[in-house]
Amino acid sequence: DSTTGQIKQPISIFVYQGQQYRIPIKYAYDQGKLIDFGSGVPHGIFIFPGLIQDQQGTKIDHTGALIYLSDRTVNSQLARLYLYNQNDSIFKLAHSEDDFVVAQLKSQGALTPNEAFVDYNGIRGPIRIWEINYPQGIQANGEYLLKDFPNNNGLISL
Numbered sequence: 001d002s003t004t005g006q007i008k009q010p011i012s013i014f015v016y017q018g019q020q021y022r023i024p025i026k027y028a029y030d031q032g033k034l035i036d037f038g039s040g041v042p043h044g045i046f047i048f049p050g051l052i053q054d055q056q057g058t059k060i061d062h063t064g065a066l067i068y069l070s071d072r073t074v075n076s077q078l079a080r081l082y083l084y085n086q087n088d089s090i091f092k093l094a095h096s097e098d099d100f101v102v103a104q105l106k107s108q109g110a111l112t113p114n115e116a117f118v119d120y121n122g123i124r125g126p127i128r129i130w131e132i133n134y135p136q137g138i139q140a141n142g143e144y145l146l147k148d149f150p151n152n153n154g155l156i157s158l
Contacts, residue, residue: 007047009025009028009037010045011025012025012043023040024041025044026038026040027042027045027069029044029045029047032114042071044069044074046079046083047065048066048115048118049064050119060111060118065117067083067123077091081128082128085114085128092132094129094130097126097127098116099118099127101120101124102115102117102118102124
């Protein structure tokens with residue numbers, strides 16, 4: 001909502017057999033927090049800045065872009081660690097490096113230190129690498145170390 005600065009519940013629009021359906025989305029991630037609207041399809045959106053070009057030049061719209069997150073992604077480890085940049089007791093962020101464009105915009109004060117993504121000729125996001133602290137009692141699965149992978153005709157080797 002441009003008057004209050006608050007995010008209203010997003011509405012998805014689906015078209016099936018020529019009929020339009022408007023369905024509320026349950027989650028939205030904006031400005032460092034995941035908002036649960038309590039109802040709607042259990043999907044979400046991740047809102048981030050976009051660069052907009054008009055007659056006056058280029059400006060930043062801090063709510064100018066979004067990524068649609070399916071029900072399997074919105075609360076996933078990927079979303080929590082990479083998109084939401086949340087801390088985790090098992091995964092520790094070992095390295096984070098902003099995209100070149102994001103770093104330039106931050107150095108000019110155009111993005112806040114917490115804004116890690118921008119839509120400029122595609123999604124520009126950070127490189128993030130984590131260390132894992134395996135919980136006690138976890139057992140190794142040798143299948144994860146195999147170098148032969150099954151396909152429909154048997155095994156292939158790399």
